[in-house]
Amino acid sequence: MPQPVIILSEAPIPTSPTVFEPGEGAEAQFLGIVRGLEDGRAISGIDYTAYRPMAEKMLQELVDHGARHHGPHRVLIQHRLGFVAAEAPSIIIRVQTKHSAEAFDLCRWYLQEVKTRVPIWKRPVWA
Numbered sequence: 001m002p003q004p005v006i007i008l009s010e011a012p013i014p015t016s017p018t019v020f021e022p023g024e025g026a027e028a029q030f031l032g033i034v035r036g037l038e039d040g041r042a043i044s045g046i047d048y049t050a051y052r053p054m055a056e057k058m059l060q061e062l063v064d065h066g067a068r069h070h071g072p073h074r075v076l077i078q079h080r081l082g083f084v085a086a087e088a089p090s091i092i093i094r095v096q097t098k099h100s101a102e103a104f105d106l107c108r109w110y111l112q113e114v115k116t117r118v119p120i121w122k123r124p125v126w127a
Contacts, residue, residue, distance in 0.1 A: 004063040004066075004067070004074065004075045004076070004077070005075070005076040005077070005078075006056065006059045006060060006063065006076075006077050006078075007076075007077070007078040007079070008050060008052060008055055008056060008059075008078075008079055008081055008120075009078065009080065009081060010080065010081050010082040011080075012080075012088070012089075013031075013078055013080065013089040013090075013091075013092050018094075018096070020096065021074065021096070023072075023098055024074070024096045024097060024098060025097075025098055025099060025100075026096065026097055026098065026099055026100040026102070026103040027094060027095065027096045027103060028094075028095050028100070028103035028104045028106070028107035029092065029093065029094045029095075029107065030091070030092065030093045030107050030108075030111050031089050031091075031092050032089065032090050032091040032092070032111075033087060033088065033089055033090070034046050034084050034085065034086050034087065034088055034089075034090050035086065036086040036087065036127075038124040039124075041124075041126060041127075042126070042127035043086055043124045043125055043126055043127055044085065044086060044125050044126070044127045045083050045084050045085040045086050045088070045124075045125050046083070046084050046090065046122045046123065046124055046125065047082065047083050047084075047122070047123045047124075047125055048079070048080055048081050048082060048083075048084060048090065048120060048121070048122050048123075049081065049120070049121050049123070050079075050081055050118075050119055050120040050121070051119045052081075054119050055118050055119050055120055058117055058118045058119065059077060059114070059118055062077075062110065062113050062114070062117070062118070063075055063077070066106065066109070066110065070102070070106055070109070071097070071102065072097065072098070073095055073096060073097035073102065073103070073106055074095070074096040074097075075093070075094065075095050075096075075106070075110060076092070076093070076094040077091075077092075077093050077110060077114065078091065078092050079091045079114065079118075079120055081120075083125065091111075091114070093107055093110050093111055093114070094107075095107045095110065
């Protein structure tokens with residue numbers, strides 16, 4: 001099984017076609033877009049910051065845990081850092097596995113873990 005891909009970057013999130021490995025039959029993808037409103041107020045975007053060494057370490061621990069406890073799968077997690085304009089993607093999580101139910105469950109699990117455990121902070125930039 002190929003290594004997981006973890007990216008913390010200022011670069012935009014690219015779109016790419018799905019390529020399945022032998023035995024894989026499902027991909028679930030979460031694409032998070034910066035909304036134009038925060039707490040009911042218009043924003044031009046969000047400025048994301050992270051303590052990068054800790055964030056990368058925690059992301060690696062997350063995918064290691066996923067590999068040990070959730071069966072064979074591939075995962076890509078990319079989270080933007082820096083300013084991300086409203087309506088632009090700030091995070092993508094792609095999970096490929098044998099069956100659709102496990103792909104959906106794992107995608108949701110990774111998203112929840114990233115949001116609650118990884119030290120990435122957001123600051124709205126008011127319009």
